[in-house]
Each structure stands twice: as structure tokens, then as C-alpha cells.
Amino acid sequence: MKYHNITKADMLNGEGLRVVLWVSGCSHHCPGCQNAITWDQTEGLEFDNTAKEEIFAELEKDWCSGLTLSGGDPLFYGNRCDISSLVVEVKEKFPNKTIWLYTGYTWEELLEQVTSDNNLDTILKHIDVLLDGRFVLKLASLKIHYVGSSNQKIIDVPKSLANQEKILYIDNSEVLESE
Numbered sequence: 001m002k003y004h005n006i007t008k009a010d011m012l013n014g015e016g017l018r019v020v021l022w023v024s025g026c027s028h029h030c031p032g033c034q035n036a037i038t039w040d041q042t043e044g045l046e047f048d049n050t051a052k053e054e055i056f057a058e059l060e061k062d063w064c065s066g067l068t069l070s071g072g073d074p075l076f077y078g079n080r081c082d083i084s085s086l087v088v089e090v091k092e093k094f095p096n097k098t099i100w101l102y103t104g105y106t107w108e109e110l111l112e113q114v115t116s117d118n119n120l121d122t123i124l125k126h127i128d129v130l131l132d133g134r135f136v137l138k139l140a141s142l143k144i145h146y147v148g149s150s151n152q153k154i155i156d157v158p159k160s161l162a163n164q165e166k167i168l169y170i171d172n173s174e175v176l177e178s179e
Contacts, residue, residue: 016065019058028104032137038072066098
């Protein structure tokens with residue numbers, strides 16, 4: 001897996017101050033994407049032990065709330081094996097830190113894929129919040145929290161899996177109604 005950047009003390013991509021891994025590879029190619037540079041899976045730096053240790057060093061800090069995975073798309077097929085290993089290791093070493101994951105896939109699309117993809121199953125069982133859906137330029141809003149367009153949802157993954165229905169972690173509909 002390749003990545004473009006590791007952002008430290010980030011407060012825009014999840015609750016609290018977070019470390020963010022910006023992976024390479026995305027097949028969605030949403031018009032207006034703010035990270036189009038990350039679409040090509042062959043571009044960027046190799047995600048190796050040095051990069052992983054850089055993330056772990058941030059997660060060890062008391063003020064760091066957790067890890068956010070973005071890109072590109074962490075759930076791009078070429079990334080799933082490495083992301084699966086990473087989220088398992090993060091949860092084992094840092095059980096009190098949260099993992100947020102941005103993807104262009106919808107929750108419903110992922111549920112269709114999960115039965116035939118062990119890596120995806122592992123990922124979903126080890127993350128806390130999923131920010132789903134493709135960015136849609138005509139639905140873009142600066143007022144909503146953590147996502148770029150109103151079709152994207154912020155999902156509480158453990159509750160959704162336990163209840164077998166999508167349960168929102170943050171509901172942006174109230175913010176949108178006030179527009």
C-alpha cells in the first residue's frame with residue numbers, strides 16, 4: 001500500500017486531535033474531490049514499518065484521540081489487506097483510541113461486499129466511525145460536520161453491526177435543515 005501523508009494533531013477529520021493516514025488508491029474519482037492527487041494507487045510513499053511507527057508514536061500521546069484513515073480510499077481493493085492489518089494492530093495496542101475511516105462506498109455497498117471479503121469484515125469489526133459515500137459537488141456544504149456533501153453519512157459502526165441497521169454517529173440533517 002502507498003500513502004501520501006501522515007497528518008498530526010489534525011482536528012478536521014474526526015473528533016479531537018487525531019493522526020491521519022492519507023492512503024493512495026481510489027476508484028470513485030468524484031468530480032470536485034479535494035484529494036484527487038491520491039487516486040493513483042502507484043503514487044506516494046510505501047507504507048512500511050517506519051510509517052506505522054510514526055502513527056503509533058502519535059497514538060501514544062495522551063492528547064491524541066485516535067487514528068483517521070482517509071485518502072484516496074482506505075477501502076480501495078488494493079488497500080484492504082494492509083488497512084485490515086493496521087486497524088487490528090491499532091486496536092490491540094491502543095484500545096482506548098478511536099478509528100475513523102472515510103470511504104466512497106456506502107454502508108449498504110459495504111454490507112453487500114463483506115460476506116465475500118474477509119479483510120473488509122475485519123476492518124468493519126475494528127473501526128469506530130465510518131464516513132461513507134461518494135462526494136457529490138452539487139450537495140456540498142460547509143456547514144455539515146466532517147464530510148463534504150450532504151449525502152455522506154457518519155456511521156457508528158459497532159452499534160450498526162450489533163443492531164444490524166445503520167445507526168448514525170453524527171446526524172447532519174439538523175444542520176442542513178437550518179440552511
